[in-house]
Amino acid sequence: MRAPSVLTQAWLVAGLDLKRRLRDRSVLIQVVLAPVLLALIIGGAFSGGSGSLKANIWLADADNSPTSAAMVAGIAGQSEAGGGGVVFIAKPGLDAAAARQAVDSNQADAAVVIPVGFTDAVEAGKAAEVDVIGDAGDEIVAGVATSIAEALANRTQTQRVATGTTLAAAAQLGVGVDPRVVVAAAGSTPGAITVRDSRFENKYSLMAFFAPGMAMIFLFFVMGAAARSLLTERREGTLARMLAGPTSPSGILLGKAAGVLALGLTSLLAVWAITALGFRVDWGDPLGVLLVITSAVIAIAGISLIVTGLARTESQSQQLTVVLALVLAILGGSFVYTNAGFLAAVRPFTPNGQALMAFTDLAAGNASAADVLPAVLILLGFGAVTGGIGLVAIRKGLAR
């Protein structure tokens, strides 16, 4: 009778772990059902009951000049045909107070206000402000409106330079040109105004944002529990029983790590499959999605292993996992995804934030597998470092 190789030992340990976990119905709920349900509920709450964002955004043109009218017309043309998704409605002559009233009374979900004097300020080469009025509880719609405002501001800056250049060239050539005509022409250029942040594009499905976001939160719990099983086995004596035989610590650790990875992959792949097939959510380039899923799972597995290595008891490990999952979910944008401020700044430094950015870029159709490779490499590096530290710490705990 020959003792099995380390790889065979790892295979046996991982197989047993998966068998026991998948038999447990509460794990199935955590792995698949909870993320999908939460994505449905939260996605529905943000979008008014369906899987895609729907909003009426008023474009209040208080300035009411040919230039501002041209800009507003350009944005309104972005509305989705048939009235679905985000609809931009031009409101010539509407001032900020009236726009605020419209938002407060839910006639509009948000408003972008071009104030009186906007065109004059642009023509004079001064800073021109665009106001955004939104509901604080509806950050995504407000985000879309903000994106529009930023796009307007950017476009205005470009116009200012272009207009100045045109007028200067005309003066040098001795050609008489009316500045208002130049500004209006620049503002009405087809396609000149676009929604800058593609994450909030009309056709973007909120499920594509919340499904991976929620799945990754539960991934912390699922993979944390799987890694914690090592501590449970230590307490229950089965670990000592294995180590008393020809089983090597490396075989056990490899098996445990493989089990954690397999469970994490099963979870994210199942959420992907269910939302894609059941709810027609487009996650984007499948190869890219697969790469991000795999690397995200490896990164979170690394965190789970480090928690297991540092914790002395299962209860310590569980508490650490909950705290880490919630903190990283908040910092990484799983709950609230903002484009500015502290959270936006720290998001790239969290593994779930990296993954979420890659997922949203893929879902928005703006990225391919090649485009998400940097995020994939960052996640793999993160997983390698944390996983390595975790395994060393666990191994140290095994050698007494």
Next chain:
Amino acid sequence: MTAVLECAHLVRNFGDLRAVDDVSISVAPGETYGLLGPNGAGKTTTISMICGLLTPNSGTVHVLGQPISPAASAAKAAIGLVPQDIALYPDLSARENLVFFGRLQGLSGPALDSRIDEVLEVVGLRDRAKDRIETYSGGMKRRANIAVGMLHSPRLLVLDEPTVGVDPQSRNSILESVAALGSSGMAVLYTTHYMEEAERICDRIGIIDAGRLIAEGTRAELVSGLGTASAVAVRAGGGGPALEAWRADLAALPGVTVEATDAGANLTCADSSATVAVAFQRASTHRVSITGIEVTVPDLEAVFLQLTGKALRDD
């Protein structure tokens, strides 16, 4: 005959506490060695070092001539461990547990299946093999725990207090199984703080206390080696000069001490059987009628008490 287990001068400290202090044990093939001591004496620590779960601070362990260490997989394959606590997966059946641990030992296919059937038969769990461990009684869990330890037919079976918290029927069944294993040629190291278990199944016994092996030998060697005497309490009828003469006659016997009591005498002697016979003979001579005799033969409890000044069991 080469010893299956040979450990020499084992020492293990936990901080300032010396849990095991210079323990040397040798177990031959077919021999059942009992490590007897109270809770906290160092039995489990000794076993953990023998199984490679703990590294000794000093001393050596050899199994079948090979040194044991956490990485010595070949030597460890010769050991079957039955831990003190139930080390099984409660959500799996007994058979599933056996399949998993059997595969880790290198068993597979029909050989594994037939071996599982054999050990389930030995521990009397064949009809409950497909039930989850969590549905078992305490005694059944203990028996399943033993089944895993002996599954791969180890050359050395190490049992750490396998009967703690077990009902008398299951305890009897476990002891019978262990005795049978010893008879089959397997070397068995059995730790317990139940003196009667050690007396019943062990060929040799080591008494351990406060980490030190304070005595070792067969039961008879331990009892006689320490000169521990039997106590015979004799109740006799009548009284007066005849009873006095009977007591004096017994006191004259070599190795016998006599303490007079109201109802007769308390005798202390090395050989209780011979002394009782003489007591009856001399009672007849002196016309003293003996109405009752109570013999207390020294046991390991007494040996332990004499060696350490405290009782073996604290429960």
